[in-house]
Amino acid sequence: MNFRRLFRNINFAIGFFIMLTILFTALLSMAYTPFDPNRMNLSERFQAPNGTHWLGTDQYGRDILSRVMKGAVNSIIVGLVAVSIGIGFGILLGSMAAFYKKWVDEAIMRTSDVLYGFPAVLSAILITSILGPGAINSMMAIGIFNIPIFARLTRATSLSIWERDYVTSAKAIGRSDAGIVWKYILPNILSSLIVQGTVQFAIAILAEAGLSYLGLGTQPPHASWGRMLQEAQTFMGTSVWLAIFPGCAIALAVLGFNLLGDGLRDILDPKLARVQQKI
Amino acid sequence: MLQYLGYMKNLVMGDLGRSITYDVPISSLIFSRLQVTVPLAVLSMIFAILISIPMGIYSSLHRNRVGDYGIMAFSQIGLAVPAFWAGILLILLFAVTLHWLPAGGFQPWQVDPMRTLGSLFLPALSLGLVRAAVLTRMTRSSMLEVLGEDYIRTARSKGLPKRKVVYKHAFRNAIIPVVTIVGLQAGDLLAGAIIIEMVFHLPGVGRLVFEAIGQRDLPVIQGVVLLIAMMIVLINFVIDIAYRYLDPRIRYE
Numbered sequence: 267m268n269f270r271r272l273f274r275n276i277n278f279a280i281g282f283f284i285m286l287t288i289l290f291t292a293l294l295s296m297a298y299t300p301f302d303p304n305r306m307n308l309s310e311r312f313q314a315p316n317g318t319h320w321l322g323t324d325q326y327g328r329d330i331l332s333r334v335m336k337g338a339v340n341s342i343i344v345g346l347v348a349v350s351i352g353i354g355f356g357i358l359l360g361s362m363a364a365f366y367k368k369w370v371d372e373a374i375m376r377t378s379d380v381l382y383g384f385p386a387v388l389s390a391i392l393i394t395s396i397l398g399p400g401a402i403n404s405m406m407a408i409g410i411f412n413i414p415i416f417a418r419l420t421r422a423t424s425l426s427i428w429e430r431d432y433v434t435s436a437k438a439i440g441r442s443d444a445g446i447v448w449k450y451i452l453p454n455i456l457s458s459l460i461v462q463g464t465v466q467f468a469i470a471i472l473a474e475a476g477l478s479y480l481g482l483g484t485q486p487p488h489a490s491w492g493r494m495l496q497e498a499q500t501f502m503g504t505s506v507w508l509a510i511f512p513g514c515a516i517a518l519a520v521l522g523f524n525l526l527g528d529g530l531r532d533i534l535d536p537k538l539a540r541v542q543q544k545i
Numbered sequence: 546m547l548q549y550l551g552y553m554k555n556l557v558m559g560d561l562g563r564s565i566t567y568d569v570p571i572s573s574l575i576f577s578r579l580q581v582t583v584p585l586a587v588l589s590m591i592f593a594i595l596i597s598i599p600m601g602i603y604s605s606l607h608r609n610r611v612g613d614y615g616i617m618a619f620s621q622i623g624l625a626v627p628a629f630w631a632g633i634l635l636i637l638l639f640a641v642t643l644h645w646l647p648a649g650g651f652q653p654w655q656v657d658p659m660r661t662l663g664s665l666f667l668p669a670l671s672l673g674l675v676r677a678a679v680l681t682r683m684t685r686s687s688m689l690e691v692l693g694e695d696y697i698r699t700a701r702s703k704g705l706p707k708r709k710v711v712y713k714h715a716f717r718n719a720i721i722p723v724v725t726i727v728g729l730q731a732g733d734l735l736a737g738a739i740i741i742e743m744v745f746h747l748p749g750v751g752r753l754v755f756e757a758i759g760q761r762d763l764p765v766i767q768g769v770v771l772l773i774a775m776m777i778v779l780i781n782f783v784i785d786i787a788y789r790y791l792d793p794r795i796r797y798e
Contacts, residue, residue: 385736385773395758472627476740479629480755495630502633503641513630521625
């Protein structure tokens with residue numbers, strides 16, 4: 267696929283640029299931030315955006331820009347882990363349902379219906395409360411609720427591919443079932459998985475922000491956009507900037523991944539794009 | 546097993562047990578909290594519908610023009626903004642800066658219904674704005690599909706006024722998928738209310754379940770989860786009945 271075609275799609279181009287910016291910020295913050303994001307400096311607390319602290323400082327005098335940059339790492343990691351859990355288990359379960367059919371299919375799909383039908387945020391709150399608050403547990407909670415989405419997608423898209431002639435030929439020459447899934451099924455459903463993965467990435471960022479806002483995600487003093495908003499709420503009457511920049515970062519990241527998803531869907535899967543436009 | 550049967554028997558009689566934390570019947574605890582959450586959910590859905598349907602219709606009638614692009618940009622941003630941040634921004638604008646509405650808290654209905662509505666206005670608007678983004682896209686695409694149908698062209702060629710064609714012929718047929726999404730959003734709305742109730746310090750069901758999780762008050766969690774499941778089923782049932790009235794061609798055997 268040539269890059270010119272990719273970037274002719276405006277959604278893809280904008281989404282890709284935003285995603286690249288977020289990714290670059292996250293990578294940069296691992297090597298460099300203007301100030302130590304966790305270092306308190308009470309003599310500089312509640313400073314409005316200025317030449318030294320571009321986005322101001324919080325109630326402990328911590329630099330907001332450095333914390334927003336560090337928050338990007340957190341969001342990218344949560345998105346990656348949550349989507350990886352969803353894709354990994356989803357592909358496995360979806361492929362099993364499509365291959366074995368009968369009771370295996372019924373068992374996997376009905377369990378996935380139960381998980382899918384229940385509000386994801388409530389379930390994530392329940393899981394993080396059981397496992398205990400923290401970044402890793404919140405990633406797992408969000409990831410678990412990605413599993414039914416990818417399982418259903420894998421099953422739906424791979425069912426017809428199992429009936430294709432080239433799969434029958436592969437079976438006839440003695441290829442193993444796992445080999446067929448790896449060599450013939452996965453490459454054919456990859457585009458749908460990538461599109462869904464980008465959308466779920468955005469949803470994972472939103473969910474993590476919500477969990478952190480409730481105090482169930484990333485724990486202090488580590489920077490997380492949701493947690494920063496929660497801390498900002500007490501002081502926003504006097505220090506507006508505390509509530510503005512972390513929220514902008516969340517919205518920008520989610521917007522970027524949503525646009526990227528929309529663009530990729532139009533490019534990789536025009537049929538799906540038409541269906542999605544209808545629903 | 547006997548314990549479970551006992552629980553089910555009590556459940557049928559409306560008895561969900563007693564809260565470990567509050568030591569009161571769970572059904573009365575949930576009922577008192579529903580007086581916050583149900584109006585909040587209904588009001589936010591009303592906001593979402595009032596914002597999204599006119600915008601979706603306008604956008605479909607002015608496809609690929611400035612207004613359409615503006616509305617689509619609003620809907621993309623609405624999808625990206627977390628409801629709790631929208632809530633914080635609304636507090637900043639309407640409570641902190643303009644002092645028009647309270648920043649949080651809840652006035653009981655019995656004291657002053659207008660103040661109660663006032664305390665639910667901002668939380669409902671923040672939930673509604675995010676829902677409106679999804680519904681606007683849905684209304685637009687559904688209207689675009691219907692506007693391309695032959696019977697719309699026939700209605701126009703018969704000389705019917707545009708307003709009548711749009712609202713009587715097109716919108717009536719385009720509303721079914723929108724109603725489906727409204728129903729699907731209802732479940733999300735109840736879950737989304739958890740964070741919004743925390744932002745605005747509202748004593749609703751969301752806050753109750755969040756506190757119950759923290760306090761390991763399992764009977765309350767069980768009761769609220771059951772209630773949410775029942776409400777989702779009930780809302781879908783109402784939506785199914787609504788289809789029949791919106792489109793008389795739909796028949797249930």
